[in-house]
Amino acid sequence: MNEMRLTIDGREVTATEGMTVLEAARSAGIFIPTLCYHEKLEPYGGCRLCMVEAETRGRTSLVAACVYPAVDGLLVRTRSEKLDRIRKTILELLLAHAPESPVLLDLAAEYGAEVNRFEHQASFCIHCGLCVRYCAEVKQKHAVGFVDRGIRKEICFIPEIAAKECPDCQACFPLCPTSYLQSVYVLTEALAFPASAEAGKA
Amino acid sequence: MDLERVDQIIDKHQGEASSLIQVLLDIQSENHWLPRDALERVGRKLNVPYTRIHHIATFYKAFSLVPKGRHEVHICMGTACHVRGAARVLDTVRDATGIKPGETDLDLKFSLETVNCLGCCALGPVMEINGTTHGNMTPGQTAEVLKQYE
Structure with a gap:
């Protein structure tokens, strides 16, 4: 070495x-x-x-x-002054997507980023890819992935895989800095496999 | 599209995961869209997770996850065509087919798409149907050309 x-x-x-x-x-x-x-x-x-x-x-x-x-x-x-300025702008851009994210707000306080500098776009996902990569690399389930590209890029659960793997796993939930992942999951669950979710609770 | 044909296409590319996009392009050009079962078959055979295939299939505009019409109409909206009246050509096509850009009509005859430049600005306004270029279109001509397609 x-x-x-x-x-x-x-x-x-x-x-x-x-x-x-x-x-x-x-x-x-x-x-x-x-x-x-x-x-x-x-x-x-x-x-x-x-x-x-x-x-x-x-x-x-x-x-x-x-x-x-x-x-x-x-x-x-x-x-440095330059780095702080860059990080502040990055945070402000991310905050336009997820203005309530605690992780982002903590960093925003540190770097003096303003939550309302850019017009809010309610996408909530900041495309960190933690859930997608964790599911693929660590769990190797490939239940959640990205779809589309550019400004329309978003995360998406594959219902068939999610119904089988996700109810007992959900290891990606705490990774999400904005809680958007959880809401996508709940939506997928409600649309694709509500019955199995009930069975899981009982 | 039957899955045997999908298998043939996969075999043609030696079942290599690195040929994924080429396989998808072949299916797209034969079938005009990518059905879910075909994508799942490709995923199993090439050993690529479905999320990855889904990402790629939604990433490139060349792929479609919904059925397309028999004739794909592309209207150039580039600067030169725009100045020469592409909007009127588009309006004519919309009136004749009853569909908006990005849509396909009910009997799967036409799919309409606007594109940003087809690269032959001197022929503007340009309309391309199934790869055949129709240049210097007027609204009247446009309607005539569309009638040739069944």
Whole structure:
């Protein structure tokens, strides 16, 4: 295993090959905010909240820490005026979709993001993909997936699989930062397999 | 579409999961839409989860999950065609077929779709039916062309 030394927020951090900047920072106890990151899942790079400044050979670039590989001699800054501004805007854009999400509101308070800056669009899903990826990668049930693309992209349960697998699993529920997942599930249940749900309760 | 034909298409691509999109495209071009049982068959044979197939089939505009008409009408709404009166051509087609863009008529004769540029702006306004390009359309001509299709 190759050991690498990088500097994160002025602190020397050692990382092994294959680690991302985020993992290196976490292992040293340095906090970087994330929404789509989960330690059991492949990095996704979807929420962009883990954006950090990475400096190599005098050049600074903005990278997503959860997918950026740690390299030797890398200089990382996790907080700066620029980063705070970026995270604030990202949070404001996400809050337009899920204005009541506790996770988002906590981060919004930290970065001074305004809930009402952008017109609210009641989609509630912030496309972090935690439920979809957890179901596919950890549970390997593939009961929930994305449909469509762009502004119409949303999550969707496959009723046949959901009726069989979901009532006893529901491991994705606590992962959702907005509770939208639960409502999609309840809707699927109501439309596709209400009887089996009753049987489960009895 | 019978599932035997779906199997043939899958075999043609050696049952490789990486050929998923190609398989779906072949089914789409033969059947004009992707029925649920065909998609499930593809998923089982290529060992791809149904959620993934569903994602791909809804992602690309080339795929349709609802039946399409025998004749697919594409009206170009690009800048050049727009300036040359594509809106009037579209109105004529809507009047003649009774359907809006994105819809299919009840007897599965026509499906209507607007597209953003067909790449032959000098022929605008352009209407494409089943891949055949009809250029310099006037509302009158449009109605005539539509009558040729059964």
